[in-house]
Amino acid sequence: xxxxxxxxxxxxxxxxxxxxxxxxxxxxxxxxxxxxxxxxxxxxxxxxxxxxxxxxxxxxxxxxxxxxxxxxxxxxxxxxxxxxxxxxxxxxxxxxxxxxxxxxxxxxxxxxxxxxxxxxxxxxxxxxxxxxxxxxxxxxxxxxxxxxxxxxxxxxxxxxxxxxx
Amino acid sequence: xxxxxxxxxxxxxxxxxxxxxxxxxxxxxxxxxxxxxxxxxxxxxxxxxxxxxxxxxxxxxxxxxxxxxxxxxxxxxxxxxxxxxxxxxxxxxxxxxxxxxxxxxxxxxxxxxxxxxxxxxx
Numbered sequence: 001x002x003x004x005x006x007x008x009x010x011x012x013x014x015x016x017x018x019x020x021x022x023x024x025x026x027x028x029x030x031x032x033x034x035x036x037x038x039x040x041x042x043x044x045x046x047x048x049x050x051x052x053x054x055x056x057x058x059x060x061x062x063x064x065x066x067x068x069x070x071x072x073x074x075x076x077x078x079x080x081x082x083x084x085x086x087x088x089x090x091x092x093x094x095x096x097x098x099x100x101x102x103x104x105x106x107x108x109x110x111x112x113x114x115x116x117x118x119x120x121x122x123x124x125x126x127x128x129x130x131x132x133x134x135x136x137x138x139x140x141x142x143x144x145x146x147x148x149x150x151x152x153x154x155x156x157x158x159x160x161x162x163x164x165x
Numbered sequence: 166x167x168x169x170x171x172x173x174x175x176x177x178x179x180x181x182x183x184x185x186x187x188x189x190x191x192x193x194x195x196x197x198x199x200x201x202x203x204x205x206x207x208x209x210x211x212x213x214x215x216x217x218x219x220x221x222x223x224x225x226x227x228x229x230x231x232x233x234x235x236x237x238x239x240x241x242x243x244x245x246x247x248x249x250x251x252x253x254x255x256x257x258x259x260x261x262x263x264x265x266x267x268x269x270x271x272x273x274x275x276x277x278x279x280x281x282x283x284x285x286x287x
Contacts, residue, residue, distance in 0.1 A: 045285070049205040050172070078200035079174050086169035086275070087282045156285045157209070 046095060046152040049083050052076055054147045062141050064107040068100045068126070071147035072116045084153060094120035094151055101129020101146040120151075167278055168217060174201060174271040181264050186229040189267035190222045190248070194238040197271050209282075216242030217274040223251020224267045242273070 056070025084091050096117055102108060110124040131144045178192025206213045218239055222230055232246040255264040 047205065047208045049203075049208065051202040051204055053200055053202075075200065078176065078197065079172055081172050082169070083171045083205065086171045086277050088279065089282075089284065093284070154285060155209075155282045158281055158283055 046154050048150060048152055050079075050081060050151040052079055052081075052149040052151070054078065056145045056147065057142060059142050060140060062143055064102045064104050064130075064143055064145065065109045065112050067130070067143045067145035068102060068108050068113050068147065069116055071100065071145040072098060072113060072149065075147045075149050076116070081151065083151070087153065087155065089153060089155070092119050094153060096120050096122050097150040097152065098122060098124045099148045099150070100124065100126045102126065102143065103128065103130050103132045117149075167276060168274045169277050170272055171205075171275050171277075172201070172203065172273045174198060174273070175269065176200065176271075177266060177268050179264060179266045182262055184263045184265055186224045186226055186265055186267065187231040187234050189252070189265045190224060190230050190235045190269065191238050193222065193267040193269040194220060194235055194271065197269050198239070203273070211275065213241040214243075215275060218242045218244045219272045219274070220244060220246045221270045221272075222246065222248045222267055223269070224248065224265065225250065225252055225254045230267075239271075 052075040054071045054073070054075030056067045056072070056074055058064070058067040058070075081094075084094050098113060098117075100108060100113060105126040105128055108126045110126060113126075114122040114124045130146050132141050133144070134141045174197040176193045176195070176197025178189045178194070178196050180186070180189040180192070203213075205211065220235060220239065222232075222235060224230060227248040227250055230248045232248060235248075236244045236246050252268050253266040255266070256262075257264075
């Protein structure tokens with residue numbers, strides 16, 4: 001099983017396209033290590049269960065990481081998700097792909113963003129997006145970040161006889 | 166039947182000048198619903214209309230909320246609306262205006278038979 005270390009947005013996309021490992025930036029105790037051996041095939045077997053959306057800002061500091069963290073918190077803390085336990089899985093088995101949009105993606109510390117997640121495995125991808133608004137009089141720039149958290153579970157459906165469908 | 170709660174969606178909505186508690190409540194429901202998308206119905210092959218949805222509104226004047234109107238904000242499933250005392254009003258005595266803030270919790274329950282879904286064999 002191939003594994004690769006990804007350092008940027010393009011690396012993650014390339015890794016996925018090439019069927020190489022996809023970065024998992026954070027793991028919970030007792031689960032897979034940070035570099036999880038997800039091949040593309042495995043990633044495609046995952047079921048996409050939920051999307052959470054949010055927006056965050058940094059009003060004066062032009063801190064894109066802070067805006068991204070707030071956007072992700074806005075997305076996550078509008079919902080209390082109990083899909084995993086309802087289906088009979090531990091919450092920690094959730095895999096969360098975080099997509100952040102800001103106008104300066106390189107300025108975002110992805111580890112800090114990943115650390116927002118209370119459990120599950122996180123993969124953080126930052127793309128160009130969001131919005132910057134500059135005050136013409138003062139020159140101050142307010143930054144807005146968009147965040148999406150896509151929640152996956154690796155599951156199999158059983159038929160009536162208890163066999164995988 | 167094994168009804169399980171799959172998500173609690175939370176939101177707030179306001180009516181700034183009209184003191185319309187129903188409008189604030191509808192906006193709160195809209196806010197709560199549109200911060201997430203339950204994609205599992207498509208990916209796992211479940212029916213959205215099987216959802217049992219309990220909407221609980223908190224406003225300062227519960228008796229002024231039209232529960233049926235609030236229920237119309239929910240696009241799928243069987244909806245029950247409860248209205249309680251809660252939320253928050255902001256009064257401006259100088260301008261003689263009241264801003265109404267409604268808060269909402271939307272609980273989604275679904276019948277998920279035990280053992281229907283399992284982790285794949287390692």
